[in-house]
Amino acid sequence: MDAKTPSTLSRRRLLEGFAASLAVPIAAACTTDFSHRTEPPASQTIRAPATAKGIGRSLAILQGAHVVPEFDAYVDGWAADWGARSGVAVRIDRIPPADLPARIAVEAAARSGHDLVGHFAYGLPVLFTSSLIDVSDVCDRAAANYGGWLAAGEAIGKVKAKWYGYPEFAVPFLSSWRTDLWKKVGFAKAHLETWDDLFDNAGKLNAAGSPVGTAMSQTSDAEHTWRSLMWSYGAAEFSADGSQVAIDSRETRQVLDLTKALFSQEEPAVISWSDFGNDNHLRSGKGSWICDRIDAYRAIEARDPVLAEKIAVDGPLKGPVAQIGSMQFTVYGIWNFSKNVDAARQFLTDYSDDWPNQMTASKGYNIPFLKGHAQKPMPVLGADKKLTHLQDIATAVRPVGYPGPPSAAAYDALQTHVVTDMFTSYCTGKRSADDAIAEAARRLKDSLARFPI
Known part of the structure; x- marks a missing residue:
């Protein structure tokens, strides 16, 4: 599209x-x-x-x-x-x-x-x-x-x-990453496989002048990136039957902390990126990783074949619980x-x-x-x-709503950016983890009240 x-x-x-x-x-x-x-x-x-x-x-x-x-x-x-x-x-x-x-x-x-x-x-x-x-x-x-x-x-x-x-x-939503830049910081795998791979190397890449990049703004890219991370670590917005809010969990706090550390190694501009911020970051030749659809890679392949040769595209990253991408x-x-x-x-x-x-x-x-x-x-x-x-x-x-159904409440939460707002408010220091989660839970309950299962 x-x-x-x-x-x-x-x-x-x-x-x-x-x-x-x-x-x-x-x-x-x-x-x-x-x-x-x-x-x-x-x-x-x-x-x-x-x-x-x-x-x-x-x-x-x-x-x-x-x-x-x-x-x-x-x-x-x-x-x-x-x-x-x-x-x-x-x-x-x-x-x-x-x-x-x-x-x-x-x-x-x-x-x-x-x-x-x-x-x-x-x-x-x-x-x-x-x-x-x-x-x-x-x-x-x-x-x-x-x-x-x-x-x-x-x-x-x-x-x-x-x-x-x-x-x-x-x-x-896939991982597109610069194999040459990752190799320079000591990454030896043929594929980018896990969220740990990303978290362990983000600081090295940033220090080398090649930061990873993913939006912290109210965008589609951010919505799907952070849901992918949550699900891979066992965190979720809703229960398995979709009828209860499940955001207040140890797993949610874990992914918030991991993302805050990742955010510290990104360019500050990610908080205001549009949905093309990821694409532009990788296309610039400076970016080392993005989470996006395959068309981000295809666009570079058409416009800059030399750069495209240095980019690999891998599936959703694995977490300790599962490998699930939005x-x-x-x-x-x-x-x-x-x-x-x-x-x-x-x-x-x-x-x-x-x-x-x-x-x-x-x-x-x-x-x-x-x-x-x-x-x-x-x-x-x-x-x-x-x-x-x-x-x-x-x-x-x-789809959204996992591990529950893609319900009307789940689409409402997607449209109103509940997940991205939670991540951004915590990572930028505007809210504590407890407060960010509490606000997300309140908004998710509102979605369920409007559109009950």
Whole structure:
């Protein structure tokens, strides 16, 4: 996606879908013009499978613009071919991912808009259950054909044992690091494997003029970095069933102390970084490590191949409890007010069969949720000796709310930056550990009160 997450949206706008059933009269907003309405290129040669006829005459799809333009071109071509074979006129409206939550909430409240919608980074199924159809038939077919769903896919697609979303792909947060700079300070491993590796070497790297860097601001990068750290050490926002706040723990205090020590070895500017601060830090040639999506590395690979040769990309770092990384994702849902439900179902059904081309078009950005799609060698990752070890990455990622479900309360906490505020307030000395945790617990309880399990 061309924006890392819709992190600047208000809490009300993100979670408005829960209030949609209260009949907010905003149907007029659905007439908004889209700045990126795609018409498939005539030269596109990607082939879609033969599919059922008589499923309707039109299909309107809303999705976020992908960070890899070639992937959007693939989707346009596949949809055009599928539409021609099916007798369905397919229209794709593609907007910045940061605009998706508000746009989707508007459609749910107005009960008007597109037929098939793709949400990025937030939980369409749990946030808009009452406005979506059950797509268990589509997801169960995919599971039967492709070896079943990975745990992360089930977590975001299912609500109370029913599928209200089709999980398209995961976007893990990874470690990108300068092998040459780490070697200079005595790091001899071929891969960056543990949080201890990072904590033990951050001071040496900073002393050498090559600090590690990760945001301490209200950004997507920070949200996913600190959740990854917490989960790997056994800390969590919520209990395993999601019904209780669990942030006040020994494990939370441990990761706060570790992060405060890490922060002392970073540049002070990390407290005000945007979501592109990590990217710029690594791209500058000075930064030695970031926690980010693979597109940070891909951008350097395209612009500065010499620098890219010095960068390795590894999976989520291991802690004493587990190796678990946070992730973003895209999940599709079909509105229950759509007049083209059959076409939307068939589109998703057939789309699930073309995964190899999808991953190739995304340049390895899209990570599959289906076990069969993750068989080795995977497209792109399996052919790149620097990235082959990332083929198992989907088994080590989870959505927000872990170890509990990705609930509405968990997404509320993500949107309101409870975790990053806790880390930043402690690391900058504004609050003691006890006070920072107490404030986080208060805010998490507020989220649960607003959106109980």
